[in-house]
Amino acid sequence: MAETIEQLEQEEACLEADAESEAPEQIKINRIRPREFKPSDVAVLLLTLASSFSILWIVFSQLTLLNGALGFVVLWIPLFLGLYWFVNRQLFTRQVAIDRLISSVVTLGAGIMMLPLVLLTIFVFERGLPLLSWHALTSTQQGVTFTGKHTNLGGVEHAIVGTLEQVAIAAVIGIPAAILTAIFINEVGGRFTKSVRVIVTAMSGTPAIVAGVFIYSIWVTRFSYSGFAGSLALAVILLPTVTRGTEEVLKIVHNDLREASIALAAPQWRTVWSVVLPTARSGLITSTMLGIAVSIGETAPLIMTIFGNQVMNANPFSGPQMALSLLAYKQIKLPIQSQIDLGYTAALVLFIMVFAVFVLARLFGSGRRSSGARRSLLSFVRWTPGSSLEDEAADQGGVEGLQKSLEKEELDQ
Amino acid sequence: MSEVSERPETIDGRLVSSSRDASSATDLRIDGVSAAELDAKGIYAWFGARMVLENVDLVMERTKVTALIGPSGCGKSTFLRILNRMHEIIPSASLAGRVELDGDDIYDPSQRAATVRRHIGMVFQRPNPFPAMSIRDNVLAGLRFNRIRSKHKDEVVEEALTKAGLWSEVKDRQKDLGGGLSGGQQQRLCIARALAVKPAVLLMDEPCSALDPGSTLRIEETVREIADDVTVVIVTHNMQQAQRVSDKTAFFLAQDGNPGYIVEAGPTSEIFGNPVDPRTADYVQGRFG
Numbered sequence: 001m002a003e004t005i006e007q008l009e010q011e012e013a014c015l016e017a018d019a020e021s022e023a024p025e026q027i028k029i030n031r032i033r034p035r036e037f038k039p040s041d042v043a044v045l046l047l048t049l050a051s052s053f054s055i056l057w058i059v060f061s062q063l064t065l066l067n068g069a070l071g072f073v074v075l076w077i078p079l080f081l082g083l084y085w086f087v088n089r090q091l092f093t094r095q096v097a098i099d100r101l102i103s104s105v106v107t108l109g110a111g112i113m114m115l116p117l118v119l120l121t122i123f124v125f126e127r128g129l130p131l132l133s134w135h136a137l138t139s140t141q142q143g144v145t146f147t148g149k150h151t152n153l154g155g156v157e158h159a160i161v162g163t164l165e166q167v168a169i170a171a172v173i174g175i176p177a178a179i180l181t182a183i184f185i186n187e188v189g190g191r192f193t194k195s196v197r198v199i200v201t202a203m204s205g206t207p208a209i210v211a212g213v214f215i216y217s218i219w220v221t222r223f224s225y226s227g228f229a230g231s232l233a234l235a236v237i238l239l240p241t242v243t244r245g246t247e248e249v250l251k252i253v254h255n256d257l258r259e260a261s262i263a264l265a266a267p268q269w270r271t272v273w274s275v276v277l278p279t280a281r282s283g284l285i286t287s288t289m290l291g292i293a294v295s296i297g298e299t300a301p302l303i304m305t306i307f308g309n310q311v312m313n314a315n316p317f318s319g320p321q322m323a324l325s326l327l328a329y330k331q332i333k334l335p336i337q338s339q340i341d342l343g344y345t346a347a348l349v350l351f352i353m354v355f356a357v358f359v360l361a362r363l364f365g366s367g368r369r370s371s372g373a374r375r376s377l378l379s380f381v382r383w384t385p386g387s388s389l390e391d392e393a394a395d396q397g398g399v400e401g402l403q404k405s406l407e408k409e410e411l412d413q
Numbered sequence: 414m415s416e417v418s419e420r421p422e423t424i425d426g427r428l429v430s431s432s433r434d435a436s437s438a439t440d441l442r443i444d445g446v447s448a449a450e451l452d453a454k455g456i457y458a459w460f461g462a463r464m465v466l467e468n469v470d471l472v473m474e475r476t477k478v479t480a481l482i483g484p485s486g487c488g489k490s491t492f493l494r495i496l497n498r499m500h501e502i503i504p505s506a507s508l509a510g511r512v513e514l515d516g517d518d519i520y521d522p523s524q525r526a527a528t529v530r531r532h533i534g535m536v537f538q539r540p541n542p543f544p545a546m547s548i549r550d551n552v553l554a555g556l557r558f559n560r561i562r563s564k565h566k567d568e569v570v571e572e573a574l575t576k577a578g579l580w581s582e583v584k585d586r587q588k589d590l591g592g593g594l595s596g597g598q599q600q601r602l603c604i605a606r607a608l609a610v611k612p613a614v615l616l617m618d619e620p621c622s623a624l625d626p627g628s629t630l631r632i633e634e635t636v637r638e639i640a641d642d643v644t645v646v647i648v649t650h651n652m653q654q655a656q657r658v659s660d661k662t663a664f665f666l667a668q669d670g671n672p673g674y675i676v677e678a679g680p681t682s683e684i685f686g687n688p689v690d691p692r693t694a695d696y697v698q699g700r701f702g
Contacts, residue, residue: 256541260603262502264610265531266558274558278545 128348170234178242204240212301227316233301245287289361483665488673534607540599542591597628
C-alpha cells in the first residue's frame with residue numbers, strides 16, 4: 001500500500017515536472033468576444049457625447065445666440081450620431097461604425113418611448129406623495145366641506161374600499177365569462193365563431209362611457225346608484241380585453257397537445273381543462289391581470305353608476321360608492337390646492353395598486369414549479385428584460401435547457 | 414360500448430394475458446387484455462373534395478409491427494389517423510370503408526370515438542408531452558382523461574415507463590415536468606403515456622423524425638419490445654428503420670396528384686429483398702422519393 005502511494009507521488013512529481021517543462025512552449029490562446037463593449041468603448045461613447053455637446057454649445061449659444069432646450073436636444077441627437085459614427089469609423093472599421101450607429105439609434109428610440117412613462121411616474125409621485133400618509137389611507141372625506149381652509153383634508157379610504165369591491169365583483173363576473181368566450185372562439189368553434197369574435201372586437205372598441213350609459217339605463221334607473229352597478233360597467237370593459245388576451249394565449253398552445261389529448265380519448269372539455277388551460281396558465285393570468293388593471297383605472301363608466309360619495313359605504317349593493325379613479329377626477333376639478341393634491345394622492349394609490357396587480361400576476365404566472373412560491377418570488381426578483389431567455393429555457397428544459405440555450409445564444413453572438 | 418366505460422377498474426395493474434380467445438369477441442375488446450388485429454378494408458379518404466386515399470386494404474396482424482412507407486404526401490399519415498378516428502377531427506375530412514378491430518368496425522355508429530382511441534393509441538411525429546404536467550402525471554393522463562380510477566397508480570406508472578424504456582432514467586424525478594427531458598426521452602414518455610391505458614394497437618406517426626440517431630435507435634428498441642404486448646403500426650420515411658423494426662411493410666404511393674394507394678404490402682423481408690412491383694424496388698433502393 002505504502003509503495004503504491006509512493007509510486008503515485010513519484011508519478012505525480014514526474015507529471016508536474018513535465019507540465020513545467022512544457023509550460024513555456026504552450027501557445028497562448030487569445031480569447032476574443034467580438035461583441036464585447038469594453039471600458040475603452042464606454043470612454044469613446046462618453047467622450048463623443050461630451051464633444052458633441054461642447055460643439056453644439058459653442059455653435060448654439062456662443063456663435064448663433066439661439067436658445068431653447070428642445071432645439072438644443074433636437075440638434076444634439078443628429079450631431080452626436082454623426083460624430084459617433086465618424087469616431088468609430090476612424091478608430092475601428094466601417095462595420096463597427098455602422099453597428100454602433102444603429103445600436104445608438106435604437107437605444108435612443110427606446111429611451112424616447114420610455115420618457116413619457118418615466119415622466120408620468122415622476123409626476124404622480126411628486127404630486128401625490130406629500131399627502132400620502134397613514135391618516136390619508138385610513139380616513140374618509142366625511143365632514144369635509146370644500147370651501148375655505150381645512151385642517152382635516154380627509155382621506156381616500158372609502159375610495160380604496162370602493163375600488164377593491166367594484167373591481168373584485170367585476171372580475172368575478174367578467175373573467176369567467178371572458179375565458180369561456182375565448183374558449184368558445186378558439187377551442188369549440190362552429191357557426192357563431194366569427195360573429196362572436198366580431199362582437200368582442202366591437203366591444204373592445206366601445207368607448208368606456210358607453211358602458212356606463214348602458215348600465216345606467218338598464219340598472220341604475222331601475223334600482224339606484226351602487227358599487228354593483230359600477231362593477232357591471234367595469235365587467236363590460238373587462239370582458240373584451242380579457243377575451244382577446246385569452247384568445248391570443250390559447251392560439252399559442254400547440255395543436256400537437258390537443259391532438260395528443262384527443263388521441264388519449266379525452267373528451268373536449270377534458271382537453272381544454274387539463275391540457276390547454278394549464279399549458280396557457282401564465283398567459284391566462286397575464287391577460288386576466290391586464291383586464292383587471294384596465295378596469296381598475298376606468299373613470300368614465302363609474303361616474304353614472306357609482307356616483308361617488310364622501311363617506312364610507314362598504315356595501316357595494318346599496319347606495320353610492322366612491323372609487324379611486326373617480327375621487328381623483330372629482331378632486332382635481334376642485335378649486336382648492338390641498339384638495340387637488342389629495343386627488344393626486346388618490347391617483348398615486350391607484351398607481352401603486354395597479355403595480356401590485358402586475359407584481360401578483362408575475363408571482364402567480366411564473367409559479368409553475370412544485371417548489372411554488374419561493375421560486376416564483378425569486379424569479380420575480382431576478383426579473384429583468386434579459387432574463388426572459390432564462391424563463392424560456394426553464395420552460396424548455398430546466399437547467400440543461402438553460403445551458404443549451406445559453407450556448408446557443410453565445411453561438412448566435 | 415357503455416359496458417366498457419362502466420367497468421373502469423379492469424385496467425388496474427392487470428398483466429397482459431395471452432389466453433384471450435379472439436373468436437369469442439363480439440363487442441369491442443375488453444380493456445388491456447391483449448393486442449388485437451386491425452383490419453382496414455376498402456379505405457378511401459378525402460380532404461374537402463380532394464381524394465387522398467383510394468381503396469386501401471391492409472391487415473395489421475396481432476403483436477406484429479407493420480411499417481407504412483412511401484414518399485411524402487402519399488397518404489400514409491392520413492391512413493394512420495383513420496385507424497384511430499383522428500382523421501375525423503379535421504373539419505373538411507371524410508372517409509369511406511371499414512376499419513375492424515378484432516372484427517368490430519370502429520366506425521360503427523354505436524362506437525364512441527373516445528373509446529376507439531383508448532384502444533388504439535397514438536404517438537406523434539413531434540414529442541408532445543403535456544408541458545404543464547409532471548412526468549408521472551403525463552403517464553397517468555390517459556387514465557385521468559378517461560376517469561379510470563386506479564389504486565395502483567405507482568404500478569401503472571412503473572409498468573408503462575418500463576415498457577417505454579424510460580423507467581431507470583426518470584424513476585427518481587417523476588415529479589419533474591415532462592418538458593425537461595431530452596427529445597428522445599420525451600418521445601419515450603409519450604410512448605409510456607400511450608401504453609398506460611393498455612391499448613390493443615399503438616399507431617406511431619414517424620416517431621423518430623424529430624430525433625437524433627441515438628434516440629432513434631432507443632425508440633426502435635422500445636418498439637420491438639412493446640410489440641410483444643401490442644400491435645404496432647409505424648409510419649416511417651427511413652428505409653433502414655422499416656427494415657429494423659417491422660415484420661410487415663406496406664408501400665404507399667401517390668402519383669401526379671392522384672390519390673394514394675398501396676402498391677405492395679407483405680413481409681418486410683419480401684418488400685425489401687424481393688419486391689414484386691418495380692416501383693417498390695425503385696423506392697426501397699432509394700431511386701426516388
